[in-house]
Amino acid sequence: MTSTPLGTSRRRPTGRRAGDSGTRDAILDAARDLFAEHALEGTSMRAIAKQAGVDPALIRHFFTDKETLFATTMTDRTVIIERMRAALPGDPDSLGERMTNEYLLLWEDDELRPVLMALVRSATTSQNAADLLIELFTARMHGDSLEPGVPITQLRGAALAASHLFGVAVARHILHVPAVVDIPHDELVQSIAPAIQNYLNPTARPQ
Structure with a gap:
């Protein structure tokens, strides 16, 4: 303490x-x-x-x-948004890998894990809390000013990427699914990153 x-x-x-x-x-x-x-x-x-x-x-x-x-x-009052925003700049072709790596590292942080678990528990039991978190997190990830006219495909891609990462984190850190828990961090990132990349930037497919 x-x-x-x-x-x-x-x-x-x-x-x-x-x-x-x-x-x-x-x-x-x-x-x-x-x-x-x-x-x-x-x-x-x-x-x-x-x-x-x-x-x-x-x-x-x-x-x-x-x-x-x-x-x-x-x-x-958390560094979650700042950490995820820091992963945004860089080569668009590796955005999925950067975002996946940083998100999974957040869950491995001993100080942040209790906060993330509180987020999961709260968002899954209160629709109002979930809606507010989505709204505020989206605004912060875009520098507090969402661009008007963002294509629906981009919004859907971000939502799908977040849902995918969320599900993996729940399986690994809350449900403790053995097949997911046993995967080393780097291997897990490489397994998930292509799907996240496709959600976020579907035009930049691996060669």
Whole structure:
């Protein structure tokens, strides 16, 4: 455990902080830790408020509801999006391999795995949370500004690639399917990458 940056010395009797930015940051930090440990359904707004040292009403003031707080936390308080975006630049013909490698490495990160598992559990039990995550993740992956008029084939390709990678991660890290768990990382990447490449850039097929 790290030191307690959200310790009792920073709490105020009213639960309010000097400045909206500090309050919002404290809520997001507390939510990140609790969501990673208990997922969406196992985390209450009251528990987040207690850990952040704020009044529960402030959470609704900033985020409206728990699902919105969850989606915002996953995008603002983790490096998942930044890591995936870093894999985008480069040769279009090897995009599938880069994205596959980075996504699977995220799941092998001891600090990120609990967050990713919370994402899976929450998105599969709350349609609202799933919709918000898809919307926010898509925006962040495109630099917070989606290009208008993106071809439907490109959107479908991205959705299929994400679904494929998601399914492999669930089989490997949650269901622990032996035939998938036993595959070494590099071999797994090489097995999956051609399909991901075809989803993302179907015109760039291997020679």
